[in-house]
Amino acid sequence: MEASGCDIHLVSSTDSPEFGRLKWAVSHSSIIGLDAEWKPVRVHQATFPPVLLLQMACRLLNQEDSPLVVFLLDLSQLPLPDIHHLLTHVFLSPNILKLGFRFKQDLLYLSSTFRSHSGGGGGFNRVEPYLDIASIYSSHLHHHKQTRKKTNSLSSICQELLGISLSKELQCSDWSLRPLTQHQITYAALDALCLIHIFHVFQQRLLKQGTIQSLTEVEYSDLNLGLRQILREPDNSSRILRTTYCEAVEMVRATMLEYPRRQLEASLKKSSWDSSSIPPMDYTLLQIVRQYGDKLILTESDGKPRTSKKKGKRKSSTGFTCKEKQVDxxxxxxxxxxxxxxxxxxxxxxxxxxxxxxxxxxxxxxxxxxxxxxxxxxxxxxxxxxxxxxxxxxxxxxxxxxxxxxxxxxxxxxxxxxxxxxxxxxxxxxxxxxxICEDQLMSRCTKCNGKFIQKPLSIEEALEAAKGFQVIPNCLFDRNIEFWQCIDCNQLYWEGTQYHNAVQKFIDVCKITSTD
Missing domain, CATH: 3.40.50 (Rossmann fold)
Known part of the structure; x- marks a missing residue:
């Protein structure tokens, strides 16, 4: 994986051709890898640092071999109100799968950046559907159990799965300086681009294991006929009516959006933006979202900066804390x-x-x-x-x-x-x-968590209820005690020695004062 294998666009103005390409690419993307950069912050800084660069790596047209394009949004130059709607749509679109590597901290800083800017359009509190590459790696791609407790960095994951070395030397560089160096641009692009490549490994593994399925060659031959021609055939039309929603969506998508690669690359020069034009996900991608898709949600308490030093933060030689994406x-x-x-x-x-x-x-x-x-x-x-x-x-x-x-x-x-x-x-x-009061003690079934029937049972009623289900000791027959039955599992309880000992135990443990 090399950054030179895809187009990298630095977007610093909404009037630039790069911004037009960004709008078009977003409206024709099925997967977007997200990352962010900010100036290193002091350990005890009381406010969130502003995000200076937002990276968006786009995989276009639902195809694994489609062109990859990376956009670097220079938030120090772009008017934030003008791009707020675009980013909100990307974060919430059900037709775009968002990938991140412990992106919650990035989202928090990004939201704070837009909120603190006058007229910034407000922050962001949700990203869905979303996949955390760190979680996917730990759960499905990591095989070395002896190192499982080790915190896996994005660099080590790239080394293991992609066989490439992702240098992190520029992580603590000053991202507020302009112009950005070519090394900074390449580093930032790779951070977002590698997320899509790792996801591709995950997708291929699921297909190989049979966890998800792709449409068969026969089904694809039908798709190439076009939806109108398929519906003319009686046998085919009845099959479509029986097919799943995912397959039907895929048929429509294939009929409308099968562009040759050259046309796709040429259309990147266009600048039209229509948020409703994003095509639905393909069949395999929909399955992954349904089985593994997640939500990234910021709560009110997340918006409060923490001034204490956190474990896991890496301090640079300059005395600043570098971005170390740890899950809260x-x-x-x-x-x-x-x-x-x-x-x-x-x-x-x-x-x-x-x-x-x-x-x-x-x-x-x-x-x-x-x-x-x-x-x-x-x-x-x-x-x-x-x-x-x-x-x-x-x-x-x-x-x-x-x-x-x-x-x-x-x-x-x-x-x-x-x-x-x-x-x-x-x-x-x-x-x-x-x-907790004394009347509550032993009022639920310890076996299934069900409540008891409100009216206690007599010995005769208890014997009837216990037939073929539970044995009542003979020593209880001549004692005047009450029986209680669970509404859910029908388990019988009675106020014997074990009951009284348990009541006394929890009176002591909970320090309950008797009301007698």
Whole structure:
């Protein structure tokens, strides 16, 4: 991969031919790699540095072998209000897959740059669909388990997957000086360009594994006929009606947008801009977006600069902190919780405990708190997140890696620091200010998290309910005790010695004052 293998355009004026090419390329791109550069900042700087250069590498017309074009947007020269609409459209277009390497910090600085500029049009708080190359590499492309704990830089990933050395010597250069040197231009272009090449490796691996599929040669021969001619044939028209949405979209795209390569290159000279003209993604790209696509979202708390020195920042010999793209971790709880009535919740605390804190889930149920566990025993990260969002729960975990997942909002996850279950319970109660009283104790099913039937069962009713399901000890027959049944799993409970011991235990752990 060389920067000389593609066109590089430095865009510093909206009246320039380069800006016209940018508008056309964006409206005909299926994938865009994003990166940004700014002047190195002092360690304790209280404000975000302005982004001085935004790199956009474009893959055109849904084709892997189509021309790659890199645009370097000089934000120190361009009028920000004039390009705000263009960037907003790129970041939110469902027909463009955005690639980044831990791009959240870049987006934060970029948003701050536009907000602080008078008439800048406001910032940016969302990029979707989005793929983080760092996450894709760790989850699907990295095979050396012995070095898994090592933080992988973009340079090392390029070396492993592409066999090229991506020099980072200019990372801490002064990007505010103009004109930019040719070395700076090449370096900046490569940073965005390599994202598309790495994605191509990922795409080819998925195709080889059969994880995603491309349209067959037969289907492509049909596409070349043109949609109108296909519909004239009875057999073909019935097949189209049975086809998937993705294939139908691909047929339309192929019918309208199969330009020869020479025509494509010539059309880059045009300057027309129509945000509605972006063609839909092809079939294989749609599958990748649906299976692996993510959202990059900035919350209100992200907009507050942190003046403390962060672990992982690399300090240069000049005393400045260089851009070291580390995924932000969620160290402290950021409310309000998703069950809050202001967010459309019912006001009842709800948690989702992953496999690392399953014992905590049972303790929370014992004190009457709704604490679910994942649907499957070994859930994928995305499945865990989807369950939490759907049920308006906060994920409780001790897995630091899970906190780095950019699809999560800060009010959707909390990292439990304590190791012992009793201490974990107290930590959650204090962090979320949960109100625990004696009447709540042992009011939920510890097996499935369900609630009990409100009316207690007699011994006769309990025996009937337990037939072929649960054995009730004979020693309980002549005792005047109440039975309780879970609404969801039908498990029976009774107020025996074990029950009273558990109640007393949680009275002591939670320091509950008796109301008697």
């Amino acid at each position: 971790t969620i160290d402290d709880w950021q409310g309000p919780p998703p069950w809050d009535s202001l967010l459309g919740g019912d006001g009842c605390p709800k948690f989702l405990c992953d496999v690392m804190v399953e014992g905590l889930a049972k303790h929370l149920r014992c004190v009457g708190i709704d604490a679910a566990v994942p649907y499957s025993k070994k859930p994928e990260t995305r499945e865990l997140i989807d369950q939490a969002i759907k049920e308006k729960r906060v994920i409780l975990t001790r897995d630091a890696k899970l906190l780095r997942h950019e699809y999560l909002l800060r009010n959707q996850i909390y990292r439990v620091r304590s190791l012992l279950k009793n201490d974990q319970l107290l930590e959650v109660i204090e962090t979320f200010e949960l109100k």
